[in-house]
Amino acid sequence: MSAEVIERIRNIAIFSDFSGDPERLGKIAAKLKVRRHAAGSAIITEGEEGDTLFVLNAGSVRILRNTLAGDTFALVNLSADANVYFGEIALIDNDRRSATVTALTDCETLTLARKDYLDLCEEDPVIGYRLTFQLALKLGSALRKSNRDMITMYQALLEEIS
Amino acid sequence: MSAEVIERIRNIAIFSDFSGDPERLGKIAAKLKVRRHAAGSAIITEGEEGDTLFVLNAGSVRILRNTLAGDTFALVNLSADANVYFGEIALIDNDRRSATVTALTDCETLTLARKDYLDLCEEDPVIGYRLTFQLALKLGSALRKSNRDMITMYQALLEEIS
Numbered sequence A, B: 001m002s003a004e005v006i007e008r009i010r011n012i013a014i015f016s017d018f019s020g021d022p023e024r025l026g027k028i029a030a031k032l033k034v035r036r037h038a039a040g041s042a043i044i045t046e047g048e049e050g051d052t053l054f055v056l057n058a059g060s061v062r063i064l065r066n067t068l069a070g071d072t073f074a075l076v077n078l079s080a081d082a083n084v085y086f087g088e089i090a091l092i093d094n095d096r097r098s099a100t101v102t103a104l105t106d107c108e109t110l111t112l113a114r115k116d117y118l119d120l121c122e123e124d125p126v127i128g129y130r131l132t133f134q135l136a137l138k139l140g141s142a143l144r145k146s147n148r149d150m151i152t153m154y155q156a157l158l159e160e161i162s
Helices: A003-009 A013-018 A022-029 A114-123 A125-161 B003-009 B013-018 B022-029 B114-123 B125-161
Strands: A033-037 A042-044 A052-058 A060-066 A072-079 A100-103 A107-113 B033-037 B042-044 B052-058 B060-066 B072-079 B100-103 B107-113
Touching (some): A013 A125, A022 A125, A060 B125, A107 A114, A114 A125, A125 B125, B003 B022, B013 B022, B022 B114
Antiparallel strands (some): A033 A107, A042 A100, A060 A100, B042 B100, B060 B100
16 A cells, blocks of 8 residues: 555545554555546445444545434535544444445445454554544444534423423 | 443443454553443433433433423434443534433443543554444434435425425
């Protein structure tokens, strides 16, 4: 895996603990695979099983979710400039994808599969716990946001009913 | 820390990767502190800063959350028989507590402070990544549940409005 990929992932939050450790960045980079996605195609599809984390290396994407009635609403657009990654829950468990991610432009991603992540944890447990800590940090932050949103929506529902 | 504590934590999901590894269970047990809580007292208070995970060793507790209007609603009751722990997000970040936990009976907890958890990760990175993986698994599961609840509440709100 090229020096270019090492330089790229140095700025991704989940790998940031290793920004001064080129040897460990190299071990991580060696597990990543490059994928290309045409504009308009789905990178992740809600409801399908997944086992892969995606770092957005080039292009921009939209994250969407379905309502119970089958309507779709857009959650957010993300661009590679912002050093984003998505799909990280799939590294931890093998539940179904909770949102759809669509390529808004032609995109390139760097992907990490669950098996390669677990191998990396076994091969270098220091990478393992720091990477998993960053994953847990992102999940914890998303959970706090979701809990706050829930309280807001609960309040709106109470006001509509009363 | 006694053999009794090692035997106790062997059955707690977050430590279950070490159920056949008494040496590592011993290293974890050495970081735990015993606390006692009188019936009716708050073990965790929503909105306060926290840095501690609690394993419920004896007794039962109620988890509560406040609405924006200042009402309190009970989320769940938990009993030590069910091998439960709570407050785990505080090991990962230092945001405020998102719920209150009240002792329903006299309780005993085994506590793990963030500093001791991070020391443990550095001292034995294999404990570090397996423990952090279990934390991430619980956070991911709670996040998926929260997202599902959100969709349900969103639907209820749409139906009330229309």
